[in-house]
Amino acid sequence: MSDKNSRRSFIKQAAVAAAAFTIVPRHVLGGSGFVAPSDKLMVAGIGVGGKGESDIKSFYDSGKAEIAFLCDVDDRRSAKTRGRFPKAKYYKDYREMLDKEHKHIDAVSVSGPDHNHAIHALAAMELGKHVYVQKPLTHDIWEARVLTDAAKRYKVVTQMGNQGSSNDGTRQVKEWYEAGLVGDVHTVYCWTDRPVWPQGIKWPAGKAEIPKELDWDLWLGTAPQKDYVDHLVPFNWRGWWDYGTGALGDMGCHLVEVPFSVLGLQYVQDVHASVGTVYVDEFKRGVFPESCPPSSHATMTFPKTDRTAGPVTLHWMDGGIQPARPEELEANEIFGDGGNGILMIGTKGKILADTYGENARLLPTSRKEQVALKYERVPGQASGHYAQWVEACIAGYGKKEVSAPFEISGPLTECLLMANLAIRGADMNVDGKYPGRNLKLLWDNDNMKVTNFDMVNQFVKREYRSGWEMKYKF
Secondary structure: OHHHHHHHHHHHHHHHHHHHHOOOOHHHHHOOOOOOOOOOEEEEEEOOOOHHHHHHHHHHHOOOEEEEEEEOOEHHHHHHHHHHOOOOEEEOOHHHHHHHHHHHOOEEEEOOOHHHHHHHHHHHHHOOOEEEEOOOOOOOHHHHHHHHHHHHHHOOOEEEOOHHHHOHHHHHHHHHHHOOOOOOEEEEEEEOOOOOOOOOOOOOOOOOOOOOOEOHHHHHOOOOOOOOOOOOOOOHHHHEOOOOOHHHHHHHHHHOHHHHHHOOOOOOOEEEEEEOOEEOOOOOEEOOOOEOOOOEEEEEEEOOOOOOOOOEEEEEEEOOOOOOOOOOOOOOOOOOOOOOEEEEEEOOOEEEEOHHHOOOEEEOOOOOOOOOOOOOOOOOHHHHHHHHHHHHHHHOOOOOOOOOOHHHHHHHHHHHHHHHHHHHHHOOOEOOEOOOOOOOEEEEOOOOEEOOOHHHHHHOOOOOOOOOOOOOOO
16 A cells, blocks of 8 residues: 555656646757647737737637737737736836746747837847747838848747738749749839828827826837827827838738749839828928828839849839729729739739739739649638747747748848838928939948938938847847
Protein backbone atom coordinates (compact mmCIF):
# COMPACT_ATOMS: atom_id res chain seq x y z
CA MET A 1 0.00 0.00 0.00
CA SER A 2 2.87 2.33 0.82
CA ASP A 3 4.46 1.75 -2.62
CA LYS A 4 1.13 2.36 -4.35
CA ASN A 5 0.53 5.60 -2.44
CA SER A 6 4.02 6.81 -3.25
CA ARG A 7 3.55 6.00 -6.92
CA ARG A 8 0.13 7.66 -6.94
CA SER A 9 1.61 10.77 -5.27
CA PHE A 10 4.47 10.90 -7.79
CA ILE A 11 2.08 10.69 -10.75
CA LYS A 12 -0.09 13.47 -9.31
CA GLN A 13 2.91 15.75 -8.71
CA ALA A 14 4.26 15.05 -12.20
CA ALA A 15 0.90 15.92 -13.73
CA VAL A 16 0.76 19.23 -11.83
CA ALA A 17 4.31 20.03 -12.93
CA ALA A 18 3.49 19.21 -16.55
CA ALA A 19 0.38 21.41 -16.46
CA ALA A 20 2.40 24.31 -15.10
CA PHE A 21 5.04 23.77 -17.77
CA THR A 22 2.58 24.25 -20.63
CA ILE A 23 1.91 27.91 -19.85
CA VAL A 24 5.56 28.99 -20.03
CA PRO A 25 6.17 31.16 -23.11
CA ARG A 26 7.96 29.52 -26.00
CA HIS A 27 11.03 31.77 -25.98
CA VAL A 28 11.75 30.95 -22.31
CA LEU A 29 11.96 27.26 -23.14
CA GLY A 30 14.43 27.46 -25.94
CA GLY A 31 14.59 30.71 -27.84
CA SER A 32 12.58 32.10 -30.72
CA GLY A 33 10.56 29.46 -32.52
CA PHE A 34 10.49 26.84 -29.77
CA VAL A 35 7.19 24.92 -29.81
CA ALA A 36 5.93 24.71 -26.26
CA PRO A 37 3.90 21.65 -25.23
CA SER A 38 0.73 23.75 -25.25
CA ASP A 39 1.44 24.84 -28.87
CA LYS A 40 0.01 28.26 -27.99
CA LEU A 41 1.49 31.58 -28.99
CA MET A 42 1.44 34.05 -26.10
CA VAL A 43 0.19 37.28 -27.71
CA ALA A 44 0.15 40.83 -26.35
CA GLY A 45 -1.95 43.50 -28.07
CA ILE A 46 -1.08 47.21 -28.24
CA GLY A 47 -4.17 49.11 -29.36
CA VAL A 48 -7.03 46.68 -28.85
CA GLY A 49 -10.11 48.71 -29.82
CA GLY A 50 -11.55 49.05 -33.32
CA LYS A 51 -9.39 47.13 -35.81
CA GLY A 52 -7.19 45.97 -32.95
CA GLU A 53 -10.23 44.29 -31.44
CA SER A 54 -10.90 42.22 -34.57
CA ASP A 55 -7.19 41.45 -34.95
CA ILE A 56 -6.95 40.08 -31.41
CA LYS A 57 -10.09 38.00 -31.89
CA SER A 58 -8.76 36.61 -35.18
CA PHE A 59 -5.50 35.50 -33.57
CA TYR A 60 -7.46 33.76 -30.83
CA ASP A 61 -9.82 32.15 -33.34
CA SER A 62 -6.84 30.46 -34.97
CA GLY A 63 -6.95 28.08 -32.02
CA LYS A 64 -3.20 28.44 -31.54
CA ALA A 65 -2.88 31.75 -29.73
CA GLU A 66 -3.39 32.73 -26.11
CA ILE A 67 -4.26 36.40 -25.54
CA ALA A 68 -2.02 37.05 -22.56
CA PHE A 69 -1.80 40.86 -22.30
CA LEU A 70 -3.77 43.86 -23.54
CA CYS A 71 -2.66 47.48 -23.76
CA ASP A 72 -4.64 50.55 -24.79
CA VAL A 73 -4.53 54.26 -23.93
CA ASP A 74 -8.34 54.48 -24.02
CA ASP A 75 -10.39 52.40 -21.58
CA ARG A 76 -13.53 53.04 -23.62
CA ARG A 77 -12.09 51.56 -26.81
CA SER A 78 -10.55 48.56 -25.07
CA ALA A 79 -13.64 47.61 -23.03
CA LYS A 80 -15.04 45.04 -25.46
CA THR A 81 -11.74 43.23 -25.90
CA ARG A 82 -11.06 43.24 -22.15
CA GLY A 83 -14.51 41.75 -21.63
CA ARG A 84 -13.81 39.02 -24.16
CA PHE A 85 -10.44 38.15 -22.60
CA PRO A 86 -10.84 38.82 -18.88
CA LYS A 87 -7.76 36.76 -17.92
CA ALA A 88 -5.45 38.98 -20.00
CA LYS A 89 -3.61 41.50 -17.84
CA TYR A 90 -4.33 45.08 -18.92
CA TYR A 91 -1.96 48.02 -19.25
CA LYS A 92 -2.24 51.58 -20.58
CA ASP A 93 1.45 52.19 -21.30
CA TYR A 94 3.09 49.75 -23.74
CA ARG A 95 6.51 50.52 -22.22
CA GLU A 96 5.39 49.33 -18.79
CA MET A 97 3.84 46.19 -20.29
CA LEU A 98 6.94 45.23 -22.25
CA ASP A 99 9.23 46.05 -19.34
CA LYS A 100 7.29 43.95 -16.83
CA GLU A 101 5.94 41.15 -19.01
CA HIS A 102 8.39 40.58 -21.88
CA LYS A 103 9.48 37.24 -20.44
CA HIS A 104 5.90 36.03 -20.76
CA ILE A 105 5.25 37.28 -24.32
CA ASP A 106 6.03 35.56 -27.64
CA ALA A 107 4.45 38.00 -30.08
CA VAL A 108 2.93 41.49 -30.19
CA SER A 109 0.08 42.92 -32.27
CA VAL A 110 0.24 46.67 -32.98
CA SER A 111 -2.94 48.49 -33.99
CA GLY A 112 -2.89 52.09 -32.77
CA PRO A 113 -2.82 55.26 -34.91
CA ASP A 114 -0.23 55.40 -37.71
CA HIS A 115 2.14 57.82 -35.96
CA ASN A 116 2.93 55.34 -33.16
CA HIS A 117 3.19 52.10 -35.16
CA ALA A 118 6.97 52.22 -35.47
CA ILE A 119 7.86 52.91 -31.83
CA HIS A 120 5.53 50.14 -30.64
CA ALA A 121 6.75 47.59 -33.18
CA LEU A 122 10.46 48.32 -32.80
CA ALA A 123 10.28 48.12 -29.00
CA ALA A 124 8.80 44.62 -29.33
CA MET A 125 11.25 43.53 -32.04
CA GLU A 126 14.23 44.64 -29.97
CA LEU A 127 13.04 42.20 -27.32
CA GLY A 128 12.93 39.41 -29.89
CA LYS A 129 9.14 39.38 -30.21
CA HIS A 130 7.36 38.51 -33.44
CA VAL A 131 5.13 41.38 -34.59
CA TYR A 132 1.91 41.93 -36.51
CA VAL A 133 1.44 45.61 -37.42
CA GLN A 134 -1.67 47.18 -38.89
CA LYS A 135 -1.43 49.01 -42.20
CA PRO A 136 0.14 51.26 -43.11
CA LEU A 137 3.23 49.79 -41.54
CA THR A 138 4.55 53.22 -40.52
CA HIS A 139 3.89 56.94 -40.69
CA ASP A 140 7.25 57.91 -42.27
CA ILE A 141 9.56 56.47 -44.93
CA TRP A 142 12.52 56.26 -42.53
CA GLU A 143 10.40 54.27 -40.07
CA ALA A 144 9.44 51.77 -42.78
CA ARG A 145 13.10 51.30 -43.68
CA VAL A 146 13.92 50.77 -39.98
CA LEU A 147 11.27 48.08 -39.43
CA THR A 148 12.25 46.28 -42.63
CA ASP A 149 15.87 46.16 -41.46
CA ALA A 150 14.95 45.27 -37.86
CA ALA A 151 12.95 42.21 -38.94
CA LYS A 152 16.15 40.71 -40.38
CA ARG A 153 18.39 41.93 -37.55
CA TYR A 154 16.27 40.46 -34.78
CA LYS A 155 15.09 37.44 -36.78
CA VAL A 156 11.42 37.77 -35.93
CA VAL A 157 8.33 36.76 -37.90
CA THR A 158 6.50 39.82 -39.24
CA GLN A 159 3.20 40.50 -40.95
CA MET A 160 1.40 43.70 -41.95
CA GLY A 161 -2.36 43.92 -41.58
CA ASN A 162 -3.20 44.11 -45.28
CA GLN A 163 -5.16 40.87 -45.09
CA GLY A 164 -6.08 40.97 -48.78
CA SER A 165 -2.53 39.87 -49.57
CA SER A 166 -3.64 36.42 -48.39
CA ASN A 167 -6.55 36.34 -50.85
CA ASP A 168 -6.52 34.13 -53.93
CA GLY A 169 -6.79 37.23 -56.15
CA THR A 170 -3.13 38.29 -55.98
CA ARG A 171 -1.98 34.75 -56.71
CA GLN A 172 -4.40 34.35 -59.61
CA VAL A 173 -3.32 37.64 -61.17
CA LYS A 174 0.30 36.59 -60.81
CA GLU A 175 -0.44 33.30 -62.56
CA TRP A 176 -2.20 35.12 -65.41
CA TYR A 177 0.65 37.57 -65.75
CA GLU A 178 3.37 34.93 -65.77
CA ALA A 179 1.38 32.94 -68.34
CA GLY A 180 1.55 35.97 -70.65
CA LEU A 181 -2.20 36.57 -70.88
CA VAL A 182 -1.87 40.37 -70.80
CA GLY A 183 1.68 40.77 -72.06
CA ASP A 184 3.96 43.24 -70.29
CA VAL A 185 2.20 45.52 -67.79
CA HIS A 186 3.47 49.09 -68.08
CA THR A 187 0.67 51.18 -66.52
CA VAL A 188 -1.40 50.66 -63.36
CA TYR A 189 -4.31 52.58 -61.82
CA CYS A 190 -5.46 52.19 -58.20
CA TRP A 191 -8.31 54.30 -56.85
CA THR A 192 -10.59 54.68 -53.84
CA ASP A 193 -13.66 56.67 -52.83
CA ARG A 194 -12.09 57.39 -49.45
CA PRO A 195 -11.61 59.50 -47.34
CA VAL A 196 -14.80 58.92 -45.39
CA TRP A 197 -13.49 61.16 -42.59
CA PRO A 198 -12.95 64.96 -42.69
CA GLN A 199 -9.99 66.20 -44.78
CA GLY A 200 -9.04 69.55 -46.22
CA ILE A 201 -10.23 71.37 -43.09
CA LYS A 202 -8.81 73.80 -40.56
CA TRP A 203 -7.61 72.55 -37.17
CA PRO A 204 -10.46 73.11 -34.67
CA ALA A 205 -10.28 76.26 -32.59
CA GLY A 206 -10.09 75.97 -28.80
CA LYS A 207 -9.74 72.77 -26.84
CA ALA A 208 -12.05 70.20 -25.32
CA GLU A 209 -12.06 68.34 -22.03
CA ILE A 210 -10.04 65.13 -22.18
CA PRO A 211 -12.24 62.08 -21.45
CA LYS A 212 -11.24 60.55 -18.13
CA GLU A 213 -10.79 57.14 -19.78
CA LEU A 214 -8.21 58.48 -22.27
CA ASP A 215 -4.53 59.09 -21.55
CA TRP A 216 -3.97 61.92 -24.04
CA ASP A 217 -0.20 62.08 -23.53
CA LEU A 218 0.20 58.39 -24.36
CA TRP A 219 -2.11 58.74 -27.34
CA LEU A 220 -0.01 61.60 -28.71
CA GLY A 221 3.19 59.59 -28.29
CA THR A 222 5.59 60.76 -31.01
CA ALA A 223 3.27 63.52 -32.29
CA PRO A 224 3.67 67.24 -31.44
CA GLN A 225 2.17 68.45 -28.20
CA LYS A 226 -1.34 69.80 -28.84
CA ASP A 227 -4.48 70.33 -26.82
CA TYR A 228 -7.15 67.66 -27.08
CA VAL A 229 -9.98 68.46 -29.51
CA ASP A 230 -13.31 66.77 -30.09
CA HIS A 231 -13.86 64.24 -32.88
CA LEU A 232 -10.16 63.40 -33.35
CA VAL A 233 -10.33 60.12 -31.42
CA PRO A 234 -11.06 57.37 -32.27
CA PHE A 235 -11.16 57.68 -36.08
CA ASN A 236 -10.83 61.15 -37.58
CA TRP A 237 -7.10 61.38 -36.81
CA ARG A 238 -6.59 59.72 -40.22
CA GLY A 239 -7.11 63.05 -41.96
CA TRP A 240 -4.37 64.92 -40.06
CA TRP A 241 -0.72 64.61 -41.11
CA ASP A 242 0.56 64.61 -37.52
CA TYR A 243 -1.17 61.28 -36.89
CA GLY A 244 -2.47 59.73 -40.10
CA THR A 245 -1.49 59.15 -43.71
CA GLY A 246 -4.77 59.95 -45.42
CA ALA A 247 -6.59 57.76 -47.90
CA LEU A 248 -3.29 56.44 -49.28
CA GLY A 249 -2.29 55.03 -45.90
CA ASP A 250 -5.73 53.62 -45.25
CA MET A 251 -6.47 51.97 -48.59
CA GLY A 252 -3.22 52.00 -50.55
CA CYS A 253 -1.88 48.88 -48.86
CA HIS A 254 -5.04 47.02 -49.89
CA LEU A 255 -5.02 48.18 -53.52
CA VAL A 256 -1.41 48.79 -54.56
CA GLU A 257 -0.30 45.48 -53.01
CA VAL A 258 -1.55 43.48 -56.00
CA PRO A 259 0.49 45.16 -58.77
CA PHE A 260 3.38 45.73 -56.36
CA SER A 261 3.68 41.99 -55.64
CA VAL A 262 2.82 40.71 -59.11
CA LEU A 263 5.28 43.00 -60.92
CA GLY A 264 8.02 42.77 -58.28
CA LEU A 265 8.09 46.55 -57.76
CA GLN A 266 10.42 48.05 -55.19
CA TYR A 267 11.20 51.72 -54.75
CA VAL A 268 9.76 54.78 -56.51
CA GLN A 269 12.24 56.72 -58.66
CA ASP A 270 10.03 59.79 -59.11
CA VAL A 271 6.55 61.02 -58.25
CA HIS A 272 4.32 64.01 -58.92
CA ALA A 273 0.85 64.85 -57.62
CA SER A 274 -2.14 67.16 -57.90
CA VAL A 275 -4.56 67.81 -55.04
CA GLY A 276 -8.12 68.96 -54.60
CA THR A 277 -8.94 72.15 -52.73
CA VAL A 278 -11.99 73.38 -50.84
CA TYR A 279 -13.81 76.69 -50.74
CA VAL A 280 -14.02 78.43 -47.39
CA ASP A 281 -16.58 80.75 -48.92
CA GLU A 282 -17.82 81.50 -52.43
CA PHE A 283 -14.83 83.70 -53.23
CA LYS A 284 -11.83 82.07 -51.54
CA ARG A 285 -10.25 78.66 -51.86
CA GLY A 286 -8.84 77.13 -48.70
CA VAL A 287 -5.69 75.04 -48.30
CA PHE A 288 -4.91 73.68 -44.85
CA PRO A 289 -1.47 72.00 -44.81
CA GLU A 290 -2.06 70.30 -41.44
CA SER A 291 -4.90 68.32 -43.01
CA CYS A 292 -4.69 65.83 -45.87
CA PRO A 293 -6.39 67.22 -49.01
CA PRO A 294 -9.95 66.13 -49.87
CA SER A 295 -8.74 64.38 -53.03
CA SER A 296 -5.47 63.67 -54.79
CA HIS A 297 -3.86 62.07 -57.83
CA ALA A 298 -0.27 60.87 -57.47
CA THR A 299 1.74 59.40 -60.35
CA MET A 300 4.70 57.19 -59.43
CA THR A 301 7.39 55.78 -61.71
CA PHE A 302 9.06 52.50 -60.75
CA PRO A 303 12.27 51.24 -62.35
CA LYS A 304 12.26 48.14 -64.53
CA THR A 305 12.16 44.86 -62.61
CA ASP A 306 12.96 41.29 -63.61
CA ARG A 307 9.21 40.88 -64.27
CA THR A 308 8.70 43.91 -66.52
CA ALA A 309 10.10 45.00 -69.87
CA GLY A 310 10.66 48.56 -68.71
CA PRO A 311 9.60 51.15 -66.11
CA VAL A 312 6.08 50.99 -64.67
CA THR A 313 3.83 54.01 -64.15
CA LEU A 314 1.40 53.69 -61.25
CA HIS A 315 -1.44 56.17 -60.72
CA TRP A 316 -3.04 56.59 -57.30
CA MET A 317 -6.40 58.41 -57.11
CA ASP A 318 -8.58 59.12 -54.07
CA GLY A 319 -11.51 61.26 -53.04
CA GLY A 320 -13.72 59.75 -55.74
CA ILE A 321 -11.39 60.42 -58.69
CA GLN A 322 -11.28 57.50 -61.12
CA PRO A 323 -9.34 56.74 -64.31
CA ALA A 324 -11.00 56.63 -67.72
CA ARG A 325 -13.32 53.67 -68.05
CA PRO A 326 -11.72 50.87 -70.13
CA GLU A 327 -13.29 50.51 -73.56
CA GLU A 328 -13.41 46.71 -73.06
CA LEU A 329 -15.87 47.11 -70.17
CA GLU A 330 -19.55 46.78 -71.08
CA ALA A 331 -21.83 49.74 -70.33
CA ASN A 332 -23.52 48.09 -67.33
CA GLU A 333 -20.46 46.37 -65.88
CA ILE A 334 -19.15 47.86 -62.63
CA PHE A 335 -15.76 49.51 -62.81
CA GLY A 336 -13.81 47.96 -59.93
CA ASP A 337 -16.16 47.43 -57.01
CA GLY A 338 -17.90 50.76 -57.51
CA GLY A 339 -15.79 52.84 -55.16
CA ASN A 340 -12.38 51.19 -55.36
CA GLY A 341 -10.43 49.31 -57.97
CA ILE A 342 -7.22 48.12 -59.59
CA LEU A 343 -6.56 48.30 -63.33
CA MET A 344 -3.38 46.79 -64.81
CA ILE A 345 -2.70 47.61 -68.47
CA GLY A 346 -0.43 45.35 -70.49
CA THR A 347 0.73 45.11 -74.09
CA LYS A 348 -1.78 42.31 -74.80
CA GLY A 349 -4.65 42.98 -72.44
CA LYS A 350 -5.91 44.32 -69.12
CA ILE A 351 -6.73 43.00 -65.65
CA LEU A 352 -9.39 44.55 -63.42
CA ALA A 353 -9.83 43.76 -59.71
CA ASP A 354 -11.64 45.02 -56.61
CA THR A 355 -10.32 45.95 -53.17
CA TYR A 356 -7.95 43.31 -51.72
CA GLY A 357 -7.50 41.93 -55.25
CA GLU A 358 -10.90 40.26 -55.06
CA ASN A 359 -12.98 39.42 -58.12
CA ALA A 360 -9.98 39.65 -60.47
CA ARG A 361 -11.03 39.40 -64.12
CA LEU A 362 -9.50 39.71 -67.55
CA LEU A 363 -10.92 42.37 -69.87
CA PRO A 364 -13.14 42.01 -71.69
CA THR A 365 -14.83 39.87 -69.04
CA SER A 366 -15.82 37.38 -71.76
CA ARG A 367 -12.19 36.17 -71.63
CA LYS A 368 -12.14 32.94 -69.64
CA GLU A 369 -8.64 31.57 -70.24
CA GLN A 370 -7.57 29.01 -67.69
CA VAL A 371 -4.01 28.65 -66.41
CA ALA A 372 -2.52 26.10 -64.05
CA LEU A 373 -2.49 26.88 -60.33
CA LYS A 374 1.12 27.71 -59.56
CA TYR A 375 1.04 29.39 -56.15
CA GLU A 376 -0.23 27.81 -52.96
CA ARG A 377 -3.39 29.43 -51.60
CA VAL A 378 -3.80 30.58 -48.00
CA PRO A 379 -6.50 28.58 -46.20
CA GLY A 380 -9.33 30.97 -45.37
CA GLN A 381 -7.83 33.67 -47.62
CA ALA A 382 -8.10 37.09 -45.90
CA SER A 383 -9.42 35.59 -42.66
CA GLY A 384 -6.53 33.12 -42.73
CA HIS A 385 -4.00 35.97 -42.78
CA TYR A 386 -4.00 35.95 -38.97
CA ALA A 387 -3.65 32.20 -38.48
CA GLN A 388 -0.86 32.21 -41.08
CA TRP A 389 1.15 34.61 -38.92
CA VAL A 390 0.41 32.71 -35.69
CA GLU A 391 1.55 29.43 -37.22
CA ALA A 392 4.68 31.04 -38.67
CA CYS A 393 5.56 32.46 -35.24
CA ILE A 394 5.15 29.03 -33.66
CA ALA A 395 7.34 27.48 -36.35
CA GLY A 396 10.03 30.14 -35.88
CA TYR A 397 11.81 32.68 -38.03
CA GLY A 398 12.39 31.55 -41.60
CA LYS A 399 10.42 28.32 -41.25
CA LYS A 400 7.09 29.30 -42.85
CA GLU A 401 6.05 31.89 -45.43
CA VAL A 402 3.67 34.73 -44.66
CA SER A 403 1.86 36.92 -47.19
CA ALA A 404 3.01 40.36 -46.00
CA PRO A 405 6.39 40.13 -44.25
CA PHE A 406 8.17 43.41 -43.71
CA GLU A 407 10.59 42.60 -46.54
CA ILE A 408 7.56 43.13 -48.85
CA SER A 409 5.27 45.40 -46.83
CA GLY A 410 8.12 47.73 -45.85
CA PRO A 411 8.97 48.74 -49.45
CA LEU A 412 5.24 48.79 -50.28
CA THR A 413 4.64 51.25 -47.44
CA GLU A 414 7.61 53.34 -48.57
CA CYS A 415 6.20 53.76 -52.08
CA LEU A 416 2.85 54.95 -50.68
CA LEU A 417 4.56 57.40 -48.35
CA MET A 418 6.61 58.67 -51.30
CA ALA A 419 3.34 59.55 -53.02
CA ASN A 420 2.30 61.34 -49.83
CA LEU A 421 5.49 63.42 -50.04
CA ALA A 422 4.32 64.74 -53.40
CA ILE A 423 0.79 65.31 -52.07
CA ARG A 424 2.09 67.22 -49.03
CA GLY A 425 4.51 69.14 -51.22
CA ALA A 426 1.67 70.29 -53.47
CA ASP A 427 -0.08 71.78 -50.42
CA MET A 428 2.93 73.65 -48.99
CA ASN A 429 2.20 77.38 -48.81
CA VAL A 430 5.17 79.76 -48.82
CA ASP A 431 4.12 83.42 -48.75
CA GLY A 432 0.97 82.65 -50.67
CA LYS A 433 2.75 80.53 -53.28
CA TYR A 434 2.93 76.77 -53.72
CA PRO A 435 6.46 75.90 -54.90
CA GLY A 436 5.86 72.14 -54.69
CA ARG A 437 3.10 72.12 -57.29
CA ASN A 438 3.85 71.06 -60.85
CA LEU A 439 7.12 69.45 -59.78
CA LYS A 440 8.26 65.88 -60.29
CA LEU A 441 10.04 64.81 -57.09
CA LEU A 442 13.24 62.86 -57.80
CA TRP A 443 14.08 60.22 -55.18
CA ASP A 444 17.54 59.13 -54.03
CA ASN A 445 16.59 55.77 -52.56
CA ASP A 446 19.95 54.91 -50.96
CA ASN A 447 20.03 58.18 -49.04
CA MET A 448 16.25 58.43 -48.53
CA LYS A 449 16.13 61.95 -49.90
CA VAL A 450 14.27 64.01 -52.50
CA THR A 451 17.02 65.67 -54.52
CA ASN A 452 15.16 68.56 -56.17
CA PHE A 453 12.72 69.89 -53.54
CA ASP A 454 14.28 69.88 -50.10
CA MET A 455 11.22 71.22 -48.29
CA VAL A 456 9.54 67.77 -48.24
CA ASN A 457 12.55 65.95 -46.79
CA GLN A 458 11.42 67.01 -43.31
CA PHE A 459 8.60 64.45 -43.71
CA VAL A 460 10.90 61.54 -44.65
CA LYS A 461 12.02 61.37 -41.03
CA ARG A 462 9.96 63.70 -38.88
CA GLU A 463 11.02 65.22 -35.59
CA TYR A 464 9.50 63.31 -32.67
CA ARG A 465 8.15 64.89 -29.52
CA SER A 466 10.80 65.12 -26.81
CA GLY A 467 11.02 61.88 -24.84
CA TRP A 468 9.49 59.78 -27.62
CA GLU A 469 12.44 59.51 -30.00
CA MET A 470 13.08 56.25 -31.84
CA LYS A 471 16.79 55.49 -32.09
CA TYR A 472 18.09 53.04 -34.66
CA LYS A 473 21.31 52.68 -36.61
CA PHE A 474 21.54 50.74 -39.85
